[in-house]
Amino acid sequence: MLGDFYRRRFFRIAKGIGIALLLMAACDLYRPMRPIGSAFAGILAFCAAPFLYGLHRNAVRADRGVAALMANPWVHWEFTHAEWQAVADVQFPQRSKPFTWRRQWPVGLTTVAAGTFGAWIFGGSPPVILGAFVFFALCPIACNWFFGRDMRAQHRRMMAAPTKVWLGPDGLLLGSQFTPWVSSEFRLERAAVQSAAPARLVLRFRVSPSLTYSSRPYFHRSVPLSAGSGRDLELLQQKLRSAFPKAEIAVV
Structure with missing residues (x-):
């Protein structure tokens, strides 16, 4: 079964592409637009196939990553x-x-x-x-x-x-959204605490150009922090620095 967040994303995008293909194919019913509809539908299908394959692959990996993360977390918070x-x-x-x-x-x-x-x-x-x-x-x-x-x-x-967060060696599970620390498309680059309200742990991921992430050099994940998370942050900093010595980790 595909990962929950990525499964919804995959089917939502696939549905949009399918509707667009149908509309382009329908243009062929109007004789003057016959070559144009087919041409654009072919181009869209050619470009969408590898993109959808990448989304499906991410969903399968997310499902496996979530199972491993919940079985062996570093910290687990509820809010x-x-x-x-x-x-x-x-x-x-x-x-x-x-x-x-x-x-x-x-x-x-x-x-x-x-x-x-x-x-x-x-x-x-x-x-x-x-x-x-x-x-x-x-x-x-x-x-x-x-x-x-x-x-x-x-x-x-x-x-x-669910108002829960899991962080472990396999990545971050924020609600129902799983983000691995490292993938073929991005990797953890920085982790820091924003003390301004609302207090949160901000994780920045550096993006490698790909079909999924092509227009932005990095993205963020914001994790809520509760009053009693200080000891967990010390453990998290130790684990992240050990796993990613080149990343900027300063959460305490």
């Missing part, structure tokens, strides 16, 4: 709803600024130009080229909306998950 809520708000902040072309015009212009040029190259008629222009002009707005929606969904999933 109140208020402590968990405070860290969820930091980990998955809600976007307050709406989409504006003033901030997004470089991405929007590139997308519109590429899509319109592609429709022209494939010999599309003027209505088809106009339709491609409108479609790709809406893409940045749709991506912005989906990103905000994904952040809200992750916030809801964290609040619905």
Whole structure:
């Protein structure tokens, strides 16, 4: 059985790709757009296959890692709803600024130009080229909306998950989200305590360019801290420094 967090992520993305393929294939029903729909569907399928394979592989590894972690943890913490809520708000902040072309015009212009040029190259008629222009002009707005929606969904999933944290030699289990210390795509780079409210342990992971992580050099995991976690932090610092001598570990 696949890891819980990664299983949901895999099927959510696979569903979105499947819907996109169906919509592109449906374009072939409209005769002037017949070559365009098939071409874009083929490109999407070609790019999505290795991406989905990577997600599935991560899910299988996560399932095994969670089982090993819960059988042999370094520390295991449980939290109140208020402590968990405070860290969820930091980990998955809600976007307050709406989409504006003033901030997004470089991405929007590139997308519109590429899509319109592609429709022209494939010999599309003027209505088809106009339709491609409108479609790709809406893409940045749709991506912005989906990103905000994904952040809200992750916030809801964290609040619905068990308010527990496990840290051990195999990685971190934060609620239902498992993150190994080292994988083919990232590794632990830094661990430090943020004393500003809400108090939390911040773990930074350095990312290697891959199909899954391609647009950011690192990411963070924020772990809540309770008043009685001092002794556990000393043990955690000792274990992490021993396992990752090149990482910046300063949690006490």
